[in-house]
Amino acid sequence: xxxxxxxxxxxxxxxxxxxxxxxxxxxxxxxxxxxxxxxxxxxxxxxxxxxxxxxxxxxxxxxxxxxxxxxxxxxxxxxxxxxxxxxxxxxxxxxxxxxxxxxxxxxxxxxxxxxxxxxxxxxxxxxxxxxxxxxxxxxxxxxxxxxxxxxxxxxxx
Numbered sequence: 001x002x003x004x005x006x007x008x009x010x011x012x013x014x015x016x017x018x019x020x021x022x023x024x025x026x027x028x029x030x031x032x033x034x035x036x037x038x039x040x041x042x043x044x045x046x047x048x049x050x051x052x053x054x055x056x057x058x059x060x061x062x063x064x065x066x067x068x069x070x071x072x073x074x075x076x077x078x079x080x081x082x083x084x085x086x087x088x089x090x091x092x093x094x095x096x097x098x099x100x101x102x103x104x105x106x107x108x109x110x111x112x113x114x115x116x117x118x119x120x121x122x123x124x125x126x127x128x129x130x131x132x133x134x135x136x137x138x139x140x141x142x143x144x145x146x147x148x149x150x151x152x153x154x155x156x157x
Contacts, residue, residue, distance in 0.1 A: 005028075005053040006029070007055075008034070009031050009034070010036070010056070010069065011035065011061070011085075012061045014035060016058070016104075017033050020033075021033045023112070027113055036064075037064035037066070037068070037069040038064060040057065044073055044076045044077055044080075054119050054120050055069075056085070056116065057082075058104075059084045059085065059086035060086060060087065060088065066085075066098075067098070071097055082099050083101070083102065084100070085102045085103075085104055086101070087103070087104040087105060100118075
């Protein structure tokens with residue numbers, strides 16, 4: 001079984017935070033739900049590098065807004081994907097520091113899940129490419145799992 005991807009979810013509205021947590025957990029993600037940007041930075045500072053797969057946060061929060069949280073989180077964890085959500089679509093300009101942006105209320109739960117899936121996959125990186133074989137050869141797998149090269153039938157090397 002693959003380990004669950006960890007999403008750090010930050011929102012000052014506890015009801016929205018609970019809904020997002022429930023939605024993400026039902027899709028197999030592990031969620032660390034926090035209500036302040038300061039708590040999120042403390043969590044990122046103390047956790048093991050690479051243990052958080054995505055930062056999902058609200059843009060408008062008291063104290064430190066989501067854009068500032070993204071900037072500071074990037075200084076702590078440079079490769080961490082980020083997704084900002086805001087109820088004010090015009091606030092996108094302030095949220096342009098994040099990898100992705102979704103307007104609250106104007107996007108469906110399916111859109112949120114798809115953005116999360118894409119951003120988590122981006123952190124993981126592309127799937128490993130199979131090395132190309134020389135012309136006229138096929139890969140043959142032996143009984144012990146080794147990959148061998150074999151001439152294609154009817155081909156002359």
